[in-house]
Amino acid sequence: MAMADITVRGAGVFGLSVAWALIARGATVHVVDPAGVAAGASGGIVGALAPHVPEGWNPKKAFQFQSLIMAENWWAEIEAAGQTSSGYGRTGRIQPVMDEGEDLARARATGAQTLWQGQATWGVTDQPPAFAPPSPTGLWIYDTLTARLHPRQACHALAAAIRAKGGVITQDDSPFTGPTVWATGHAGLEEMTHAHSRMVGTGIKGQAVLLDHDARTAPQVFIDGLHIIPHADGTTAIGSTTEREFTDGTTTDAQCDALLAKARALMPALADAPERARWAGVRPRARTRAPMVGHHPFRAGDFVANGGFKIGFGMAPLAATQLAQLITTGENTLPPDFAPDMSL
Numbered sequence: 001m002a003m004a005d006i007t008v009r010g011a012g013v014f015g016l017s018v019a020w021a022l023i024a025r026g027a028t029v030h031v032v033d034p035a036g037v038a039a040g041a042s043g044g045i046v047g048a049l050a051p052h053v054p055e056g057w058n059p060k061k062a063f064q065f066q067s068l069i070m071a072e073n074w075w076a077e078i079e080a081a082g083q084t085s086s087g088y089g090r091t092g093r094i095q096p097v098m099d100e101g102e103d104l105a106r107a108r109a110t111g112a113q114t115l116w117q118g119q120a121t122w123g124v125t126d127q128p129p130a131f132a133p134p135s136p137t138g139l140w141i142y143d144t145l146t147a148r149l150h151p152r153q154a155c156h157a158l159a160a161a162i163r164a165k166g167g168v169i170t171q172d173d174s175p176f177t178g179p180t181v182w183a184t185g186h187a188g189l190e191e192m193t194h195a196h197s198r199m200v201g202t203g204i205k206g207q208a209v210l211l212d213h214d215a216r217t218a219p220q221v222f223i224d225g226l227h228i229i230p231h232a233d234g235t236t237a238i239g240s241t242t243e244r245e246f247t248d249g250t251t252t253d254a255q256c257d258a259l260l261a262k263a264r265a266l267m268p269a270l271a272d273a274p275e276r277a278r279w280a281g282v283r284p285r286a287r288t289r290a291p292m293v294g295h296h297p298f299r300a301g302d303f304v305a306n307g308g309f310k311i312g313f314g315m316a317p318l319a320a321t322q323l324a325q326l327i328t329t330g331e332n333t334l335p336p337d338f339a340p341d342m343s344l
Helices: 013-024 059-082 102-115 151-164 185-194 254-266 312-329
Strands: 005-009 028-032 093-096 122-125 140-143 168-170 180-182 201-211 220-223 226-230 236-239 275-286 292-295 303-306
Touching: 005 013, 013 028, 013 151, 013 180, 013 303, 013 312, 028 151, 059 151, 059 312, 102 122, 102 140, 151 168, 185 201, 185 275, 185 303, 201 254, 226 254, 236 254, 254 275, 292 312, 303 312
Parallel strands: 005 028, 005 180, 028 168, 093 220, 180 303
Antiparallel strands: 093 140, 122 140, 201 236, 201 275, 220 226, 226 236, 292 303
16 A cells, blocks of 8 residues: 555554554554543553463464564664663563472473573573562572563653654544554443444453562562562562452552552562552453454454553564554454454
8 A cells, every 4th residue: 555644543552553663664654642642551550571371382472472572672673763761671570489380380491492482481490589579489480581661651652753753643633544543442442342242342450559669670570460570760560450340440449559568478578668659540351362453343444453451562562563564565464363353
């Protein structure tokens, strides 16, 4: 197709990443979001770019692996273009090996040797870094594929890069020419549900806490369902809740207290860390739990990028690159499970 204007509706990580990938292909891009950059779920504070376990390999896991591998150069180019930090760092992840979990941990380490193609490792160690939780077995899993970024900062880094390359980002909802990419989060899923005869997707609320604790060079921690993320700016994030029923998606409550108490109990280093902020937002989850990336099922000629849920930042580099390819050339190399029709 000719490089006509392309409109991207939604200034979260999917929308901004698609806009960046389109600009790289020579398109003229307008990003529209009445609420502004990173106003929704992408404006969070956690930012764990963590892989699926290296077993039961499938196209979704392979896609995520490729996206995580390309992320380092992706974010470096964005930061260089916009002169704004995303907080990205491939600092790895540490997890305690729980009772009776050693055999599984070592089997996964063996699987990673093949599936991760020598580009990252999953190992078992008895020598953890200083910023690590106690382990009942005296063993810890350490992987070098996991990375972190600060979601809100990453979105603003994308916005700065897009503007530096001539893209337009506005809150003005006036129409533009050319096809539209709908990256409108849980509101977009609800819109598709109303256009259909069954639920296409829904919003899942999450809450998180930010602490004033500087462990910026340490690997992130995953323990008992908690993600503990040392950020490059000297803060440490704890998240997150998974709430399917809620009345207010942006208000924090006692569940943050529970997150904080659990993190302090599991990580002695955080016992006295001052609290800096709390966050709540509604993350979009498609019915299939896979991202919805491709032709829009209800808007002829348009496209959709939605359903990132908890893995949107990790999937965004490759998903955006391949969607931009589909939009500009018609060539579709996205996994079949990502097709929006799969959630219908």
